[in-house]
Amino acid sequence: MLEEARTAIARLVEVQSDDVVFTSGATEANALAILGSLRAGSTKNQTPRTKHALYLPTAHASVVENMKALAEEGVEVEELPIRDARVDCEKLKRMLRPETTLVSMDAVCGETGVIWNTREVAQTLSAHVGRSTSYMGGRMLLHVDASQAPLTEKITRAHFGADLMVLDASKIGETRGIGALVAHRTISLASLYRGGGQERGLRPGSEAPELACRFAAALLAAALGRGKFRAFAERTRAELIKMIAKEIPDAYINGSSNQAPHILNLSLLGRDTDYLAALLDEDGFAVSTRSACESDSEDGSRAVLVLTGDTERAKATLRISWGPETKKRELHRFVNALVRAVVFIDNERER
Numbered sequence: 598m599l600e601e602a603r604t605a606i607a608r609l610v611e612v613q614s615d616d617v618v619f620t621s622g623a624t625e626a627n628a629l630a631i632l633g634s635l636r637a638g639s640t641k642n643q644t645p646r647t648k649h650a651l652y653l654p655t656a657h658a659s660v661v662e663n664m665k666a667l668a669e670e671g672v673e674v675e676e677l678p679i680r681d682a683r684v685d686c687e688k689l690k691r692m693l694r695p696e697t698t699l700v701s702m703d704a705v706c707g708e709t710g711v712i713w714n715t716r717e718v719a720q721t722l723s724a725h726v727g728r729s730t731s732y733m734g735g736r737m738l739l740h741v742d743a744s745q746a747p748l749t750e751k752i753t754r755a756h757f758g759a760d761l762m763v764l765d766a767s768k769i770g771e772t773r774g775i776g777a778l779v780a781h782r783t784i785s786l787a788s789l790y791r792g793g794g795q796e797r798g799l800r801p802g803s804e805a806p807e808l809a810c811r812f813a814a815a816l817l818a819a820a821l822g823r824g825k826f827r828a829f830a831e832r833t834r835a836e837l838i839k840m841i842a843k844e845i846p847d848a849y850i851n852g853s854s855n856q857a858p859h860i861l862n863l864s865l866l867g868r869d870t871d872y873l874a875a876l877l878d879e880d881g882f883a884v885s886t887r888s889a890c891e892s893d894s895e896d897g898s899r900a901v902l903v904l905t906g907d908t909e910r911a912k913a914t915l916r917i918s919w920g921p922e923t924k925k926r927e928l929h930r931f932v933n934a935l936v937r938a939v940v941f942i943d944n945e946r947e948r
Contacts, residue, residue: 602809609816610762610779611753618796619809622776623744623765624659625789629778629799630740630761631663633786634699635672649673649694653684653702653713655900657742660701677702682853682904683714686721693725699738704757705745707768708887708900708916710860711853712750715741719758738784744768744776747819748920749827749857754779766808770815775808826921830858833919833928837861840929844936849910851901861917862901864910868942873915876938882931885916
């Protein structure tokens with residue numbers, strides 16, 4: 598069961614089956630990609646203290662926090678430059694060094710839905726002096742967290758230009774507790790812990806064959822339904838924005854021109870959006886204000902702050918997303934519930 602699931606996922610992402618390493622989810626897979634690649638292959642001439650890594654500041658906490666961990670170990674860590682919701686590759690060229698080992702970014706921002714220019718970054722790395730164009734001996738790797746991509750984007754490793762790619766079952770269906778790191782065997786990775794030889798010795802512990810099968814089935818379903826769902830999501834997103842703009846004219850949209858159509862991030866200035874999310878929950882709608890992994894932050898959405906530079910917008914965000922099983926009428930009911938909740942909060946503020 599496990600190997601059939603591994604082979605099925607490998608076919609979808611167009612790699613060899615032994616390139617797929619199962620993990621507990623994207624958080625662990627990102628940690629293995631980041632910490633594993635930077636801790637592996639250190640020599641007398643290149644210790645961890647002489648390595649250099651760059652990351653996208655809007656990325657998931659599992660990327661940002663592990664980059665901080667590397668910095669504590671002595672790795673030089675910098676944020677990727679952003680301009681107009683894209684990595685500024687002209688600035689990136691000037692930041693790359695012979696000791697640059699890893700560049701980490703996501704394919705689709707989970708909070709805002711921005712689709713990042715991973716292939717352009719990959720081309721920039723390939724063109725840089727000292728970059729190996731093969732996996733053999735290459736040391737400037739591109740890590741792409743593609744966990745938010747499968748519902749609307751092609752998910753082959755070549756599509757993103759990735760050396761290391763991460764997927765997560767919970768982002769495409771109901772299955773939780775399993776993800777994958779896609780990494781060619783010739784990429785040197787250090788295990789995060791010890792205890793067994795499972796998953797190429799990179800992830801010790803008993804595997805979960807049933808979860809792996811569900812994961813593979815969900816990825817296949819997403820691939821087969823991608824075109825239909827993307828067209829539906831584009832139409833409904835445009836309708837949602839139009840309806841919201843009519844009823845809540847001071848709502849700001851946080852995103853870009855290159856956007857995953859099933860994610861809509863709003864800023865509702867001056868409103869307590871955590872309270873708003875609770876009111877919507879009572880009406881049967883599950884939305885969020887920022888990443889669940891940073892729900893205790895008092896600074897609001899880090900991703901929106903980086904994207905807009907506006908603190909007030911970052912503190913008043915609402916993230917709305919929908920999937921292939923969502924009906925158009927449900928989205929219309931959601932807008933009505935959102936308007937009622939906003940009016941209620943506005944009336945409360947005026948008292």
